[in-house]
Amino acid sequence: MTTSAEPLDRPTAGGTAADRYTVVHEGELLRHPLRTRVTHWAVAIFFILGLLSGFGLYSPWLYKFLTPLFGGGAMTRFLHPWFGLGFVIAFAFEFFNWRAPMTWKASDSRWMRRMKEYARNTEKLESPDVGFFNAGQKMYFWVIFWSAAAFLVTGILMWFPEIFGRVLVAISYVLHDIAALAMLGSFIVHIYEGTAQQPGTFHSMTRGTVSEKWAWTHHPAWYKEAAGKDPREAYDAEEAWQEINRRAL
Amino acid sequence: MSDERTLQIKAISGHPGPVPGRGMDRGYEVCKLVDVTTCIGCKACEVACVEWNGYGYRETTFDNTYQTMPDTAYNYWNLIKFNEHQRDDGTLMWLMRKDQCMHCHDPGCLSACPADGAIVQYTNGIVDFNQDNCIGCQYCVSGCPYNIPKFNPETKKVFKCTLCSDRVGQGLEPACIKACPTGCLHFGTKTEMKELAEARAAQLREHSGFEHAGVYDPESIGGTHVIYVLHHADQPELYGGLPANPTIAPSFTVWKWLAKPIGLIVAILGILSVFFHYIFVGPKLPQPEAPVKKEEA
Numbered sequence: 001m002t003t004s005a006e007p008l009d010r011p012t013a014g015g016t017a018a019d020r021y022t023v024v025h026e027g028e029l030l031r032h033p034l035r036t037r038v039t040h041w042a043v044a045i046f047f048i049l050g051l052l053s054g055f056g057l058y059s060p061w062l063y064k065f066l067t068p069l070f071g072g073g074a075m076t077r078f079l080h081p082w083f084g085l086g087f088v089i090a091f092a093f094e095f096f097n098w099r100a101p102m103t104w105k106a107s108d109s110r111w112m113r114r115m116k117e118y119a120r121n122t123e124k125l126e127s128p129d130v131g132f133f134n135a136g137q138k139m140y141f142w143v144i145f146w147s148a149a150a151f152l153v154t155g156i157l158m159w160f161p162e163i164f165g166r167v168l169v170a171i172s173y174v175l176h177d178i179a180a181l182a183m184l185g186s187f188i189v190h191i192y193e194g195t196a197q198q199p200g201t202f203h204s205m206t207r208g209t210v211s212e213k214w215a216w217t218h219h220p221a222w223y224k225e226a227a228g229k230d231p232r233e234a235y236d237a238e239e240a241w242q243e244i245n246r247r248a249l
Numbered sequence: 250m251s252d253e254r255t256l257q258i259k260a261i262s263g264h265p266g267p268v269p270g271r272g273m274d275r276g277y278e279v280c281k282l283v284d285v286t287t288c289i290g291c292k293a294c295e296v297a298c299v300e301w302n303g304y305g306y307r308e309t310t311f312d313n314t315y316q317t318m319p320d321t322a323y324n325y326w327n328l329i330k331f332n333e334h335q336r337d338d339g340t341l342m343w344l345m346r347k348d349q350c351m352h353c354h355d356p357g358c359l360s361a362c363p364a365d366g367a368i369v370q371y372t373n374g375i376v377d378f379n380q381d382n383c384i385g386c387q388y389c390v391s392g393c394p395y396n397i398p399k400f401n402p403e404t405k406k407v408f409k410c411t412l413c414s415d416r417v418g419q420g421l422e423p424a425c426i427k428a429c430p431t432g433c434l435h436f437g438t439k440t441e442m443k444e445l446a447e448a449r450a451a452q453l454r455e456h457s458g459f460e461h462a463g464v465y466d467p468e469s470i471g472g473t474h475v476i477y478v479l480h481h482a483d484q485p486e487l488y489g490g491l492p493a494n495p496t497i498a499p500s501f502t503v504w505k506w507l508a509k510p511i512g513l514i515v516a517i518l519g520i521l522s523v524f525f526h527y528i529f530v531g532p533k534l535p536q537p538e539a540p541v542k543k544e545e546a
Contacts, residue, residue: 057363063364063365072384074405076384079412174503181515188519197532215533
């Protein structure tokens with residue numbers, strides 16, 4: 001495997017981390033090694049805590065529903081910045097983990113032009129130039145990156161209003177909310193794409209592996225790298241094999 | 250004004266539902282009139298405020314003036330601001346202004362507050378904090394154009410002058426009014442106080458040579474329930490930074506009336522659209538998936 005996730009799966013004495021915690025069965029590929037998964041879920045947990053507590057403070061319509069989850073309004077207010085700080089720190093690890101595979105490439109701009117077909121699910125197989133992450137995933141990553149930066153700056157201003165003064169804090173409320181909206185909108189899509197929309201994807205973030213079929217369907221260029229086989233040929237072979245099986249029945 | 254119904258609630262911070270006294274007008278909004286031209290800086294009002302509200306005496310800060318401390322505090326809601334002003338003819342004036350919550354008609358603190366019921370406005374105009382519901386976010390601090398709400402870092406709650414709502418509700422005047430020895434403080438209905446203030450301002454203009462004397466009751470926030478008679482009504486900033494045109498930052502309006510509803514719409518539409526995307530379009534399955542079943546002809 002030659003993805004940038006590799007350094008996180010560095011062999012240790014007595015085998016690799018993947019050997020111990022990530023079981024790759026026949027017909028599967030390692031997609032997310034343990035450290036990637038732990039980082040991702042740390043980000044996710046802090047994000048959801050921050051989202052729920054923040055939503056309580058954000059909207060009078062949700063205040064009474066969400067603040068009791070955290071022990072009331074005052075406790076929600078106390079915890080929210082700490083959730084935010086946890087999120088930013090966890091995301092910093094994720095950023096350094098994924099910065100290389102998230103770099104925008106010419107193939108990603110081509111993907112953007114095919115987005116309508118992608119959303120309508122008219123192309124069953126992804127274009128052969130789609131690598132470890134597709135352009136949609138990269139967009140989400142960079143939306144989170146910039147929103148997290150905005151969250152951090154405005155959040156600190158709002159955390160210590162007596163230091164930064166009235167005007168800066170008043171502007172921060174609006175920017176903090178805009179960052180939250182950008183994150184929330186793309187977060188909903190992220191959850192959907194990662195679960196119901198693409199069966200098999202969620203498993204890559206829980207147990208770390210995906211099926212080869214999943215890989216050549218959604219990330220053909222990565223499949224070629226990871227499995228060392230041509231995605232189209234593998235697909236054709238699989239289709240022929242299924243056809244033989246059908247006839248045999 | 251002498252019954253508890255003066256404390257009928259008119260507006261509630263961070264409150265999603267109807268407000269009991271919304272749109273209600275009983276015709277008696279209360280008002281405190283501070284005639285700064287007859288204030289002698291005795292600080293009796295400061296003492297009365299601390300006493301009535303049950304705070305112990307706190308340390309003061311000496312900054313080469315007679316002012317007790319630079320600013321009001323969470324346990325010191327009423328402060329005479331001493332300002333030396335040199336007039337054009339070289340003579341000196343000593344301007345003393347009693348600083349406290351202005352009880353705005355459009356309270357910036359209440360608009361900014363996200364906690365249900367932490368700030369209420371009564372139909373009589375008093376803006377009151379309810380610390381039981383306060384979450385200590387200090388949004389009110391940045392919402393206030395007068396720098397009045399003060400945070401107690403120990404209890405994580407914000408405090409300010411209540412215009413003695415507990416006294417007014419029982420038909421009593423605020424403690425500071427009761428203590429004032431010169432009669433520079435008055436309390437009554439907004440209409441009465443406005444008339445009295447205008448009369449006093451006219452007197453200053455006509456008989457005392459203060460041609461710019463006038464009443465401070467800023468239109469930009471719909472008026473206040475604490476009004477001043479100033480010698481220099483054209484330069485309120487002279488009186489320890491009283492803003493001529495106090496405003497509530499437009500970002501609060503954007504935040505409250507635009508960003509918040511849009512956020513909820515984005516959330517709801519987002520969830521609905523991904524749900525119905527699944528119903529209409531369905532998942533992307535790893536290929537090859539089983540072929541589509543053909544109808545028997």
